[in-house]
Amino acid sequence: xxxxxxxxxxxxxxxxxxxxxxxxxxxxxxxxxxxxxxxxxxxxxxxxxxxxxxxxxxxxxxxxxxxxxxxxxxxxxxxxxxxxxxxxxxxxxxxxxxxxxxxxxxxxxxxxxxxxxxxxxxxxxxxxxxxxxxxxxxxxxxxxxxxxxxxxxxxxxxxxxxxxxxxxxxxxxxxxx
Numbered sequence: 114x115x116x117x118x119x120x121x122x123x124x125x126x127x128x129x130x131x132x133x134x135x136x137x138x139x140x141x142x143x144x145x146x147x148x149x150x151x152x153x154x155x156x157x158x159x160x161x162x163x164x165x166x167x168x169x170x171x172x173x174x175x176x177x178x179x180x181x182x183x184x185x186x187x188x189x190x191x192x193x194x195x196x197x198x199x200x201x202x203x204x205x206x207x208x209x210x211x212x213x214x215x216x217x218x219x220x221x222x223x224x225x226x227x228x229x230x231x232x233x234x235x236x237x238x239x240x241x242x243x244x245x246x247x248x249x250x251x252x253x254x255x256x257x258x259x260x261x262x263x264x265x266x267x268x269x270x271x272x273x274x275x276x277x278x279x280x281x282x283x284x285x286x287x288x289x290x
Contacts, residue, residue: 143226143228143231146219146222146223146228147223147228149219150219150220150223153212153215153219154216156212157209157212157213157216160205160208160209160212161209163205163209164205164209244264247264247268247271250267251263251264
């Protein structure tokens with residue numbers, strides 16, 4: 114293969130890999146961690162469903178056979194695989210256990226970074242900003258914002274207008290700091 118042919122082949126392969134695995138996407142580490150945590154939790158739940166579709170005895174036997182088939186010399190592996198009627202269960206269980214370990218590590222990271230505390234602080238800050246906006250709006254219209262009934266009417270009207278939405282964390286390295 115010529116040098117030009119090699120470069121063209123390498124470019125095609127790189128394009129194929131980018132299509133398969135995705136190209137680089139900018140993102141802040143907190144958001145990426147939250148997305149990976151959610152994605153991994155989904156994997157664990159789905160894999161758990163796959164694993165629980167078999168009886169515990171079938172699962173234990175299949176997992177034992179699967180682990181043996183991945184730890185033995187060539188030749189014996191095929192014999193074990195042929196005997197394992199439900200050998201695929203071992204694959205599900207192996208993946209399930211690995212994903213659970215990955216989820217636990219992600220949770221440890223999230224706890225260490227204080228993600229839940231960040232969410233709470235952000236929600237509190239947003240609620241305070243919202244209350245301040247309502248107070249200012251009432252004052253601007255000459256309505257006494259210190260009266261709870263006036264604030265309650267404003268909150269009800271805003272809720273009816275769709276002002277209350279599920280708060281989404283827009284975490285950034287400086288959010289809530």
